[in-house]
Amino acid sequence: MPPLIPAFDSAELAPARAAPDAVWRRRASWRAVVALPAGAIGATLVVGVLAMALLAPLLATADPFAFAAAPLSPPSFAHPMGTDAIGRDLFSGVLHGARTSLLVASAVTLLACLCGVGVGLLAGYYGGIVDDASLRATELFQVLPRFFLVVVALALFGPGIDRVVLTLGLTSWPVLARVVRGEVLVTRELDFMVAAQASGASRRRVLWRHLLPNVFPSAAVLLGLLFGQVLLVEASIGFLGLGDPNVLSWGVLAGQAQGFLRVAWWLSVFPGLAIAAAVLGVNLLADAVSSTMSGR
Amino acid sequence: MSTRFVLRRLLQVVPTVAGILLVSFVLVHAAPGDPVLALAGEHGDARYYADMRRHFGLDQPLPRQLVTYAGRVAHGDLGFSYVQGRSAAAVVMERVPATTLLTGTALLVAIMAAVPLGTLAGRRPFGARDVGVSALALGLYSAPVFWIGQLAILVIALRFGLAPVQGMITAGGDVTGLARAANVLRHLALPALVLASQELAVFVRLTRSGVIDELTRDHVRTARAKGVGERAVLLRHALPRALLPVVTVIGARAGHLVAGAAVVEIVFGWPGTGRLMLDALQTRDTPVLLALFLLVSLAVVLVNLATDLAYAAIDPRVRLR
Numbered sequence: 215m216p217p218l219i220p221a222f223d224s225a226e227l228a229p230a231r232a233a234p235d236a237v238w239r240r241r242a243s244w245r246a247v248v249a250l251p252a253g254a255i256g257a258t259l260v261v262g263v264l265a266m267a268l269l270a271p272l273l274a275t276a277d278p279f280a281f282a283a284a285p286l287s288p289p290s291f292a293h294p295m296g297t298d299a300i301g302r303d304l305f306s307g308v309l310h311g312a313r314t315s316l317l318v319a320s321a322v323t324l325l326a327c328l329c330g331v332g333v334g335l336l337a338g339y340y341g342g343i344v345d346d347a348s349l350r351a352t353e354l355f356q357v358l359p360r361f362f363l364v365v366v367a368l369a370l371f372g373p374g375i376d377r378v379v380l381t382l383g384l385t386s387w388p389v390l391a392r393v394v395r396g397e398v399l400v401t402r403e404l405d406f407m408v409a410a411q412a413s414g415a416s417r418r419r420v421l422w423r424h425l426l427p428n429v430f431p432s433a434a435v436l437l438g439l440l441f442g443q444v445l446l447v448e449a450s451i452g453f454l455g456l457g458d459p460n461v462l463s464w465g466v467l468a469g470q471a472q473g474f475l476r477v478a479w480w481l482s483v484f485p486g487l488a489i490a491a492a493v494l495g496v497n498l499l500a501d502a503v504s505s506t507m508s509g510r
Numbered sequence: 511m512s513t514r515f516v517l518r519r520l521l522q523v524v525p526t527v528a529g530i531l532l533v534s535f536v537l538v539h540a541a542p543g544d545p546v547l548a549l550a551g552e553h554g555d556a557r558y559y560a561d562m563r564r565h566f567g568l569d570q571p572l573p574r575q576l577v578t579y580a581g582r583v584a585h586g587d588l589g590f591s592y593v594q595g596r597s598a599a600a601v602v603m604e605r606v607p608a609t610t611l612l613t614g615t616a617l618l619v620a621i622m623a624a625v626p627l628g629t630l631a632g633r634r635p636f637g638a639r640d641v642g643v644s645a646l647a648l649g650l651y652s653a654p655v656f657w658i659g660q661l662a663i664l665v666i667a668l669r670f671g672l673a674p675v676q677g678m679i680t681a682g683g684d685v686t687g688l689a690r691a692a693n694v695l696r697h698l699a700l701p702a703l704v705l706a707s708q709e710l711a712v713f714v715r716l717t718r719s720g721v722i723d724e725l726t727r728d729h730v731r732t733a734r735a736k737g738v739g740e741r742a743v744l745l746r747h748a749l750p751r752a753l754l755p756v757v758t759v760i761g762a763r764a765g766h767l768v769a770g771a772a773v774v775e776i777v778f779g780w781p782g783t784g785r786l787m788l789d790a791l792q793t794r795d796t797p798v799l800l801a802l803f804l805l806v807s808l809a810v811v812l813v814n815l816a817t818d819l820a821y822a823a824i825d826p827r828v829r830l831r
Contacts, residue, residue, distance in 0.1 A: 353526055354529035354530070357765065357807065357814060358807060359810055360769075361772070362769065365787065365791070366800060370540075370541040371541065371542065450655070450769075450773050453776075455792075468656065471660060475664065475668075476668065482657065482660040482661070483661070486657030489654050490657065494648065501648075
């Protein structure tokens, strides 16, 4: 069973276990993924959240920053998710917030992908000193408490999406690097690699054309899970009041709720529900993709 | 456990700790704002500024400053809290017991709930119970921890009044001894459950896949063949081996656990390091934040070390490497 939550890669044991089925991995086809219940639900949730973000200006019933109704009005027909402490429509806020949250998560995932796949490929392919150095770096970044690092960075440099993306992106790659490295170690021994090298393919060609496509499927699953984790971290940062108040995100919305818990439950329930739905969606989808690949 | 393994593992800690010190040093130096201007005020005399810089060693080259910084940290000097006017390390350390109580209880609850649930799920993979357990675990894992906390407060504490909403002990109540312990326990229950819900998924998943894996092994087949009952096969032959990786995972999840605890503490007004972090954020007490970051990082390294050694002690396969 592929591990759903890769936060616990037991590095000492992983390669020995992963090796046999790595070779016989099937390609994940979308049809096979969606045929699984987890895949179908996950895909539906992800598509729904993406639609929310893309169509936010069309779907929103009000300007998310404008005064729309009496402050702290409970959900009603006109304001399906109620209004916040200064009378802004929460439904429109959640729709627009999806854009920022998804953007942050995508940017972090992209950055982590570049770092992780890069480090993993080079470490696995070159071995030796490169491998040792990258392992030390991986160990360091794996123990660094990311959440506290982001909090300190935001406290020192002030709130801003760029700092969140940089701090999280540059520290979220270790698990990915380890998995990619493991895949490279297995793949480089396969016949087609030997054939490629024997037929005089350059190092660059081997890395780009032969190794990268083969490590990508397992990297994609991890990146999906990372995407979900980043959504959660962004939400927690917003909850601490460290989000940029001028940019709506699910985290910023969720941050307002704590002070009004006794009087306005909707401020907590709806943004939280949006986050949970999005994270559940990507987790289910990643899970389904990895089960399809391992042939279950 | 061979001394060689222990030594090698201990040596691995050195570069990690050095890296943590470096990251924290870079954070301090990259931060906007000049400490000299902050201390001496703006529009001061240039010579006075230069004196201050010399006095605090800020005129030294950065590598030299890094060494000084590392030396200070080694002596437990993590700077002074602007707000409380005393050692930042002491400010953080006095909050550690409350956080340890919360995280320890949550970890215990999570494991004690996850092992039976994971076993139940792993016995018949993709059966109805498995789907139910996995869905529950994944659902909890996917929800933001503060949201679970807020929902718990809304439903369990406010609606049904089953638990106190905030704090670690009833305010004004001058209770001692067992009554005090009971009071703290009542306050602890909800935050610990909420924090445990975040870790539950990982342990359920691990137990489940471990049980599935072990049930296909030869030693289980042998046990069945010689007539061991299915119950004993599961509990005595498969489960203990399936649980081995749980030890490692405690280490790997330590950072996540403390981060979750910080958020839970804020939701429930639990007076630990997370609550301190929020206070320090609001009063811009950066030395306390940096001390917190450093101490949490070092704690994660130590927990990882401890769990790795514990794992090697119970699983001989690791030692042989």
